[in-house]
Amino acid sequence: MTTKIEGAEGVIHAVDLAVRPFGWLLLTIFVVGYYFIAAEEKYHINKAKPALFTGTFMFMLLGGYYAVNGLDFRAFDTEIAHLILEIAEIFFFLFVAMTFIEALIERNVFDALKEKLLKSGFNYKKLFWVTGLLAFFISPVADNLTTALILSTVLITIEKNNKAFLIPAAINIVVAANAGGAWSPFGDITTLMAWSAGKGTFIDFLFLFPSAVIGWGITAFLLSRFVPEGAPEKIEGAEPVKIHKGGKVIIGLGVFTIASAVLGKQLMHLPPMWGMLFGLSLLQLYAYTLKKYHKNDIQIYKSVSKVENDTLLFFFGILAAVGALHFAGFLNHAAKLYTLFDPMYVNMGVGFLSAIVDNVPVMSAVLKSSPDIPLAQWMLVTLTAGVGGSMISFGSAAGVGVMGKLKGIYTFSAHMKYSWTIVIGYFASVAVWYIQFEVLGLYIKPAVQAIAGH
Known part of the structure; x- marks a missing residue:
């Protein structure tokens, strides 16, 4: 049996290793590697390390297997070229997005937001809703992990001891950040x-x-019933936090960079990372003029140095590992689920799997297997993979990040106590999708897009 790989020379057939002992060895390595990724807290090892080792090691073994057995390397070369392109596009996109976030942090933009909330005098109920709304609307631009980390820091600064408030508020931020990221290509890696x-x-x-908004709104409403009455002590006499010079301009440059990525992709057929790198060049030029003419050093290279390289390397490793499983033929067999069952139910299952495994490898597997499903179903799997991770605390990057910020408060068991509210919101999201896409057809059909393109 063979696996089809599309290359410049047309369809190239690779050996289907899923039916051979060597293929099962690869699968075993993937499972063991993923165990150490998932058990990051237990072994105190950053998940980027086992992810990078697993992804690179699996392809080293594949290359060795092809060399020892004298197999045709054309399919292998094509898979590697596709994988490098795919990873590079995501890698550079995230690199630029993280750099902009770090530059905004350096200019005190987020500290100014935090100070406004600290001095607001809101009671617990209002803080619950305000932080949730901010998470939902910031994450489409800043990504769900960054948003969750910033707002969970605000929570623990406002109130350090009241678990009755902190736990539902933390869950609300995670759910809102993941839901907000699901409807924007910039909000979630999936x-x-x-x-x-x-x-x-x-x-x-x-x-x-x-x-996304209705599913989160229902979960937030249910969670809000557990938020206690009262208000945290208002902080008085603190020095006002001001946005440093250039901070507001960088916000504008960030919006322009997003527009460049979108227009470049839709109109000029450039990968999104191209528009992002163009925006980074403008940020660097602005930093130069700010320093030369206003004697104000924005320290852009320090912002670049603070980019979470472990996060980037984690994505490299996990995408490489899933790519190895695809090349070995496993994902072609997994794609048959879409022909055996209704795609809607399979995609709903993807959401639950995302909560257990993590949505990045799950979405990567779905994309690699590339089932023949319509646009509406691709939107559904994007939705379920994005919001499904909220059901378990470690099912999403946002959840893992908040667990780190609120250690001993926002825990696995604390999250699971309220997980039923998230499950209800999840099914509500799917129900809204079904009414909108399947019953009413309220979305742009591919045929309409094709006509508009002409």
Whole structure:
């Protein structure tokens, strides 16, 4: 049996290793590697390390297997070239996005936001809703992990001891950040992956907004019933936090960079990372003029140095590992689920799997297997992979990040106590998707897109 790999020379057939002992060895290495990724807290090892080792080691073994057995390397070369391109696009996109976030942090933009909340005098109920709304609307631009980390820091600064408030508020931030990231290609790595793979246009993902906001809103309403009355002590006499010079301009440059990525992808057929790197060049030039003419050093290279390289290397490793499973033939067999069962139910299952495994490898596997499903189903799997990770505390990067910020408070067991509210919101999101996409057809059909393109 063979696996089909599309290359410049047409369809090239690779050996289907899923039916051979060597293929099962690869699968075993993947499972063991992923165990150490998932058990990051237990072994105190950053998940980037086992991810990078697993992904690179699996392809080293594949290359060795082809060399020892004298097999045709054309399919192998094609898979590697596709994988490098796919990873590079995501890698540079995230690199630029993280650099902008670090530059905004350096200019005190987020500290100014935090100070306003600290001095607001809001009671617990209002803080719950305000932080949730901010998470939902910031994450589409700043990504769900960064948003969750910033707002969870605000929570623990406002109130350090009241678990009755902190736990539901932390869960609300995680759910809101993941839901907000699901309807924007910039909000979640899984949405970015689907957009980069051409499974929908930028506008297509925006049609997921009703599903995302209603699902989060229902979960937030249920969680709010557990938020206690009263208010935290108002902080008085603190020095006002001002945004440093250039901070507001960088916000504008960030918006322009996002527009460049979108227009470059939709109109000029450039990968999203191209527009992002163009925006980074403008940020660097602005930093130069700010320093030369205003004697104000924005320290852009220090911002670049603070980019979380472990996060980037984790994505490299996990995408390489899933790519190895695809090349070995396993994902072709997994894609048959879409022909055996209704794609809607399979995609709903993807959401639950995302909560257990993590949505990045799950979405990568779906994209690699590339089942023949319509646009509406690609939007559904983007939605379920994005919001499904909220059901378990470690099912998403946002959840893991908040667990780190609120150690001993926001824990696995604390999250699971309220997980039923998230499950209800999850099914509500799917129900809204079904009514909008399947019953009413309120989205841009591919045929309409094709006509508009002409």
